[in-house]
Amino acid sequence: GENVEQHPSTLSVQEGDSAVIKCTYSDSASNYFPWYKQELGKRPQLIIDIRSNVGEKKDQRIAVTLNKTAKHFSLHITETQPEDSAVYFCASHAPNYQLIWGAGTKLIIKP
Amino acid sequence: GAVVSQHPSWVICKSGTSVKIECRSLDFQATTMFWYRQFPKQSLMLMATSNEGSKATYEQGVEKDKFLINHASLTLSTLTVTSAHPEDSSFYICSARAAMFEQYFGPGTRLTVT
Numbered sequence: 001g002e003n004v005e006q007h008p009s010t011l012s013v014q015e016g017d018s019a020v021i022k023c024t025y026s027d028s029a030s031n032y033f034p035w036y037k038q039e040l041g042k043r044p045q046l047i048i049d050i051r052s053n054v055g056e057k058k059d060q061r062i063a064v065t066l067n068k069t070a071k072h073f074s075l076h077i078t079e080t081q082p083e084d085s086a087v088y089f090c091a092s093h094a095p096n097y098q099l100i101w102g103a104g105t106k107l108i109i110k111p
Numbered sequence: 112g113a114v115v116s117q118h119p120s121w122v123i124c125k126s127g128t129s130v131k132i133e134c135r136s137l138d139f140q141a142t143t144m145f146w147y148r149q150f151p152k153q154s155l156m157l158m159a160t161s162n163e164g165s166k167a168t169y170e171q172g173v174e175k176d177k178f179l180i181n182h183a184s185l186t187l188s189t190l191t192v193t194s195a196h197p198e199d200s201s202f203y204i205c206s207a208r209a210a211m212f213e214q215y216f217g218p219g220t221r222l223t224v225t
Contacts (some may be wrong), residue, residue: 032212043204043216044155051212089154093212098145101154 002027002094006102014110019080021105023090024072030100032093033073035064038104039086047088048075077107085109113209114138117217124195124224132190132220134205140185141207145214146178149202161188195224 003026013019025033031052036044050057050064050073057064063076077084090102114137124130134144142163147155159180161167167180179191188207192199200223206214 034213036216041202041219041221043218046213046215049213098157098160099214101157103154 002030002092002100004090004092004100004102006090006105008105009103010106010108012108012110013080015080015082017080019075019077019084019107021075021088021090021107022072023074023092023102024070025092025100026071027092027094028068028071030092030094033064033066034091034093034099035062035075036089036091037086038089044089080107080109082109082111113213113215115141115205115207115215115217117205117220119220120218121221122223124222126196126224127194129191129193130195130222132192132203132205132222134188134190134207134217136186136207136209136215139207139209141188141209142185143208144182144188145206145208146180146188146190147204147206149204149219155204158190192222195222197224200224 006023034049037047038044048062048064050066061078066073087104087106089104091099116135118133144161146158149155158173159167159169161180161182163182163185169175182188202219204219205217208214
């Protein structure tokens with residue numbers, strides 16, 4: 001079945017710097033790749049997503065890139081701020097409409 | 112738009128009792144809802160997929176007789192944890208699919224079994 005690997009598990013960056021989180025997937029039929037942000041004790045919030053017919057998508061300080069050939073996608077956060085501190089999950093949309101989740105990345109923004 | 116509510120937000124129950132958790136899509140109809148469990152510092156684990164009007168599909172290793180799921184309408188799915196034990200203590204989150212791809216999550220239910 002589909003498998004999603006996410007790296008790194010923890011990422012610490014200086015406020016104002018950029019953060020990049022990478023995920024790889026195994027099923028070439030996967031066609032939708034969302035990113036969720038989860039703060040402690042709260043629900044995951046969809047922050048950006050990309051479909052397989054697009055290579056890049058940007059929303060203000062957040063961008064996602066997709067390389068279908070290599071089967072990997074990345075989340076880019078520029079000009080990081082303290083409120084960006086959270087756990088970020090990538091996911092891959094399997095053909096049976098389930099989301100296959102990465103293990104999560106704890107992002108720490110140092111002041 | 113795409114708001115999902117979940118009730119209760121937290122519950123404490125005694126071992127051996129049952130607990131029901133409700134998940135509602137407030138401003139859209141959800142033909143499919145998903146139930147997840149999340150242990151501290153871990154990713155979301157899909158427990159089951161719930162389709163309106165049909166039986167839920169459970170993931171491998173999830174006991175369907177212990178975790179009863181009912182999806183009686185396009186806006187409501189319920190998860191009942193029967194004969195709860197301390198190892199069932201966890202954060203339970205539902206999600207509802209609004210369109211072909213996007214899933215929106217409820218706020219979660221913190222279950223503690225004593």
